[in-house]
Amino acid sequence: MQLTDTHTHIYYQAGGPELAKQMDRCFENQVGRLFLPNVDSNSIDKVMQTVSAYPDHCYPMLGLHPCSVKEDYRLELETIEKALSQYKVYAIGEIGLDLYWDKTKLKEQIEAFKIQVDWAKDRNLPIVIHCRDAFDELFTVLKDLRDDKLRGIFHCFTGTLEQAKEAIEYGFYLGIGGVVTFKNAGLDKVVEEVSLDHIVLETDSPYLAPAPFRGKENESSYLYHIAEKVADLHQRSIEEIAEITTQNSKNIFGV
Template sequence: MQLTDTHTHIYYEQDPEKQAQLMNRCLENGVERLFLPNVDVASIAMIDEMVPKYPTHCFAMAGLHPCDVKENYQRNLDDIYASIASRKIYAIGEIGIDLYWDKTTLSQQLDVFRQQINWAKSLGLPIVIHCREAFDEVFEVLESERDEKLRGVFHCFTGNLEQAKQAIDLNFYLGIGGVVTYKKAGLDLVLAHLSIDNLVLETDSPYLAPVPFRGKPNESSYLIYVAQKVADIFQLPIEEIARITTENSKKVFGI
């Protein structure tokens, strides 16, 4: 069984021994493919340090997270874009809009989001979207950018059925993580009306740990709990969920 974690910040663990232990636990649980989203300029080096250690398991992205959009955002964007020439990346991410923490930066977030969508289109890459309390704003941008080049993943999807269908119609996969295991989240009820062909799995490690680890630091090896919950929803063997969602990840990321 081969599982793919399409969104993990495993590189945040900078202690070499602890990082190796995290990876070993991944491989023990069949989590063999990990996609590493970039969030700011500083995380480029962390990702670039980890990928060569695990070249058949770890795959890089490049992007500026909406929560890291500050006054000097254009300089940060330029630095991130400049790094792409010397790196192998598989997506522009994570990018998007976050209105949970700070609504005052919306205009800047919109500018950053659009610029990075254009990077992805020019490079022929998917985008990985961070959307928190901003579905209307994100969809407005995506609808205006809709074309055959626009595609990617809605990371940590927690929307309703209508939003799920709109995302899928825009050529996006839904990234399903630990929230699907939370009893009151209602995400399981949404997925029951969708096809497994539209989903990929993720952890967002070290955040959003699934049950039975909710409230504790998450790690990519816990993806197996997400996969089992999705298997329960679709009434399929976990091995089949792993196969389909890994194939979906290959379609979106090209590897």
């Protein structure tokens, strides 16, 4: 059995002993494939250090996180675009819209998102979308960008069933993480109704640890508990969940 964490910031541990410890726990829990999204230009080196240390297990993505879209976002994009010519990456991400903390940068977030979607299309890469408190705004943008090259993952999906169906219609998979294990979050009801053909698993480590670790620092080895929950919701074995969602990740990332 092999589980795939399609979204983890495990590279935050690069350069220290904790990285090896967390990776060992991943292997103990059958988590053998990890996809690493950076968040800004400063995180590129740590992503690549981690990939260099675990080239058979870790795969890089590069993008500018919407919460990192500040006044200098064009300079940030220039730096990240240069890195795309230096390294092999498997997606542009994480990118998107986030109106939870700051609604004043929506225009800049949309502009940065569009630029990065163009990068993905030019390179025939998927995108990994971060969307928080901004589904309506994001879908409006996606309508203008929609074509046969637009594809990827709605990372940390926590929307409604209607929003899930819309994302799938646009050609996206749903990244399901620890929130699916939270009581009263409602995501479990959505996941029950979505075919496994449209789902991938993720931790978003070190954030959003699943039950029974909720409130603690998350790590990729905890993906096993997310897979167990999805298996329970779909009344399938965890081995089947691992096989289907890992294959979905291969369909997306090409590796």
